[in-house]
Amino acid sequence: xxxxxxxxxLVCGGGGFIGGHxxxxxxxxxxxxVRVVDIKPQSDWYQVHGETENLVLDLQDKDACFQATEGIxxxxxxxxxxxxxxxxxxxKALCMLSVLTNTHMLMAARANKVGRFFYSSSACxxxxxxxxxxxxxxxKEEDAYPALPEDGYGWEKLFSxxxxxxxxxxxxxxxxxxxxxxxxxxxxxxxxxxxKAPAAVCRKVLEAKHSGKxxxxxxxxxxxxxxxxxxxxxxxxxxxIFSSDILEPINLGSSELVTINQLxxxxxxxxxxxxxxxxNLSAPKGVNGRNSDxxxxxxxxxxxxxxxxxxxxxxxxxWIEQQMLAGVTVK
Ligand code: NAD
Numbered sequence: 001x002x003x004x005x006x007x008x009x010l011v012c013g014g015g016g017f018i019g020g021h022x023x024x025x026x027x028x029x030x031x032x033x034v035r036v037v038d039i040k041p042q043s044d045w046y047q048v049h050g051e052t053e054n055l056v057l058d059l060q061d062k063d064a065c066f067q068a069t070e071g072i073x074x075x076x077x078x079x080x081x082x083x084x085x086x087x088x089x090x091x092k093a094l095c096m097l098s099v100l101t102n103t104h105m106l107m108a109a110r111a112n113k114v115g116r117f118f119y120s121s122s123a124c125x126x127x128x129x130x131x132x133x134x135x136x137x138x139x140k141e142e143d144a145y146p147a148l149p150e151d152g153y154g155w156e157k158l159f160s161x162x163x164x165x166x167x168x169x170x171x172x173x174x175x176x177x178x179x180x181x182x183x184x185x186x187x188x189x190x191x192x193x194x195x196k197a198p199a200a201v202c203r204k205v206l207e208a209k210h211s212g213k214x215x216x217x218x219x220x221x222x223x224x225x226x227x228x229x230x231x232x233x234x235x236x237x238x239x240x241i242f243s244s245d246i247l248e249p250i251n252l253g254s255s256e257l258v259t260i261n262q263l264x265x266x267x268x269x270x271x272x273x274x275x276x277x278x279x280n281l282s283a284p285k286g287v288n289g290r291n292s293d294x295x296x297x298x299x300x301x302x303x304x305x306x307x308x309x310x311x312x313x314x315x316x317x318x319w320i321e322q323q324m325l326a327g328v329t330v331k
Contacts (some may be wrong), residue, residue, distance in 0.1 A: 002073075002074070002115055002116050002174070002242075002243060003243045004026055004029050004030070004031050004074055004239055004242065004243065005029060005030040005031070006030065006031070006032050007031050007032060007073040007074040007115070008031070008032050008033045008035075008071060008072050008073045008074070009026045009031040009032075009033070009034045009035070009072070009073070009074040009075075009076065010034075010035045010036075010037065010068055010069060010072040010074065010075050010076065011023045011026065011034065011035070011036045011037070011076045011078065012037050012038075012059055012068065012075070012076065012077045012078055012079040012101070012105060013037075013038055013059075013077075013078035013079030013080065014036030014037060014038055014045075014052075014054075014078070015036070015038030015039075015040045015042070015044065015045030015046065015048075016038065016040075016045075016046065016078065016079075016188075017046060017183070017185070017187060017188030017189060017231070018078055018120070018180075018183055018188075018231060018234060018235070019036070019038070019076070019078045019079075020045065020046045020047035020187055021047070021185070021187065021231045021232070021234075021235050022076060022078070022235045022238060023036050023047070023049055023052050024047065024049055024235075025235040025236070025238075025239065026076075026239075027049065027051055027052070029239060031074070033053065034049075034051070034052040034053070035052065035053040035054075035055065035068070035072065036049070036052045036053065036054050036055070037054075037055045037056075037057050037059060037064075037068045037079070038056065038057075038079070039056065039057065039058045039059065039079070040056070041056060042054060042056060046187040046188060047187050055067075055068065059079045059101045059104065059105060060097065060098075060100040060101050060104065061104070062104040062107065062108070064104075065101075065104040065105045065107070065108035065109075066108045066111065066112065068105075068108070069105070069108045069109050069111075069112040069114055070112055071112075072109075072112065072114055073114065073115040073116070074114070074115060074116050074118075074242065075105065075109050075114050075116070075117045075118065076118045076120075076238065076242070077101075077102065077105050077117065077118065077119050077120065078120045079098075079101050079105075080095075080098040080101065080120075081094045081095055081097065081098050082095060082098070082153060082194070083189065083193065083194025083195070083196070084194060084195055084196035084197060084200065085196075085197075085219070085284040085285060085286040086193055086194075086219075086283070086284050087193055087194045088124070088150065088152060088153040089152075089284040089286075090284070091152070092151055092152025092153070093152070095152045095153035095156055096152055096153075096155065096156045098156050098160075099156050099159060099160060102119070102156075102160040102163060103160075103163065105117075106163055106164065106167045106173065106175075109173060110167060110171050110173045114173070115174065116174040116175075116176065116242060117164065117167075117173055117174065117175045117176070118175075118176045118177075118178070118238060118241070118242045119160060119161070119164050119175060119176070119177045119178075120178060120180055120238075121157045121158075121160070121161050121177050121178065121179045121180070121249055122153070122154065122157045122179060122180055123139065123179055123180065123181040123182070123251070123253060123290060123292065124149060124150035124153050124154035124157060125144045125147075125149045125150075125154050125157050125158040125161065125179060125249075126139045126143050126144055126149065126154075126179075126290070127143055127144065127145070127146065127147065127148040127149070128148045128149070128150065128287060129148055130143050131287035131288060131289055131290050132287070132288055132289075133288055133289055134223050134224060134225045134259065134288045134289040135225075135289065136225055136257070136289035136290060136291045137291075138255060138257075138291040138292060138293035138294075139251070139290065139291065139292060139293055140251075140293045140295070140296075141179070141248060141249060141250060141251060141293075141296060144158065144179075144249070150286075150287075161177050161249050164176075164177050165177075165247075168247065176241050176242050176244070176246065176247075177248075177249040177250070178237065178238060178241045178249070178250055178251075178252040179249050179250065179251050179252060179253075180229070180234065180252050180253065181227055181228075181229060181251065181252070181253025181254065181290070181291075181292040182196060182197070182198070182226055182227065182228045182229060182253065182254075183228075183229050183230075183231055183234045184196065184198035184199060184228050184229070184230065184231065184312065184313075184316055185230050185231030185232070185312060185315065185316055186231075186315055186316055186318075186319030186320075187231075187319065188231070190202065190203050190320045190323065191203055191329075197226065197228075197260060197263065198228050198263065198313060198316060199316065199320065201216075201260075201263055201264055201267045202267055202313065202316055202317040202320045203320055203324070204216050204217065205264070205267040205268055205270075205271045205273065205275065205317075206271060206317065206320060206321050206324060207324075208273060208275050209271045209272070209273045210324070214273060214274070214275050214276060215275055215276045215277075215278060216264065216275040216276070216277055216278065217278050217279075217280050217283075218260060218261075218264065218277055218278065218279050218280065219260075219280055219283035219284060219285050220260065220279065220280075220281065220283065220285030220286075221279050221281060221285075222259060222260045222261035222264070222277065222279060223259050223260070223261065223288075224259065224260050224285055224286065224287070224288055224289065225257050225258065225259050225260075225288070225289040225290065225291065226257070226258065226260070226263075226289075226290055226291075227253055227254040227255055227256055227257050227258070227290070227291050227292055228254055228256075228258070228263075228309055228312070229252070229253050229254040229292075229305055230254075230305065230306075230307035230309075230311075230312035230315075232306075232307060233254070233305040233306055233307055234252060236303070236306075237252040237297070237301075237303050238252070240301045240303055241297075241301070244300060244301060246296075246300055246301075250296055250297055250300075251292045251293060251294060251296065251297060252292075252297065252303075253291075253292030253294070254292065254305045254309070255291055255292050255293070255294050256305070256308070256309055257291045258309065261277075263309075263313075264277065266309065266310050266313055267313060267317065270310075270313060270314050270317050271317065
């Protein structure tokens, strides 16, 4: 079984949120070397680790994928044009163009005889009809079919999952796929339009606290339910899935379900403020309810999230507050 210790690893999209944390975890786990690739200029990466090889490449380009995978044993493909609901509902074509990255990365990994290829899929692949009620039944892996994923972003993820499967079956490239459910934490997007709910809520609550204008705009009616996974739980799960013999896409998410109103309650409590809530019913709000069924990952890997939402949100909020006070603007 292939692990990451001693492996020459590649993190695609490592200038981004999860990739930046993953590169650090790979170093800590004893990878022989870690190459990090992102399209953004290095000055915009959330984290730059001194011990990694850092390359700026556009992985939609096939030659760049060949360059990135040269001499690599373990690929972690996280590069994607993505963001929260506000972004993916308004940028469907852009989201779908990530199919170029996934296609070329798989072709290059096969040609360069990479040992194993991890792909970061998403809970957005799940059939929308199973997510209409805030009183959710947690999503099991089989609920992706019959296919009715999130338009644009979700279709691209589902298609790329299938490519991973067929590259494994037809060409023997060892692929592993995880479906991430809402990941949050420090060193990620918190402003500018691509941020997701936990970071957006932390930012809005902090803005209200610092401005003294004690109001908050909430997208939707606040009753939508979600689960949120802290980034350290996510990177641990990525390495566990990578090293496993789980061939089918598997959920990687928290099953601690909260409403958006409850998320705001926690953020208000952490910031020590109470805000008037203005609900924007015409803003993008995504499906009504979504949760991760963790039966399979618990059975195969004994994995479950360690970090409670309140604790993870406190760390995230601290980091966002530091960014705000330092006057950092969007990357
Ligand atoms: P992120 O936007 O912070 O990171 C993605 C990185 O990919 C960015 O730094 C971006 O510059 C880079 N990238 C985009 N196009 C590229 C290209 N053509 N070439 C090279 N780099 C490119 O996002 P994230 O939250 O870290 O997400 C990482 C992966 O996990 C993505 O594939 C995303 O779809 C998936 N995912 C994330 C979540 C979540 O809650 N954050 C949930 C489900 C799935």
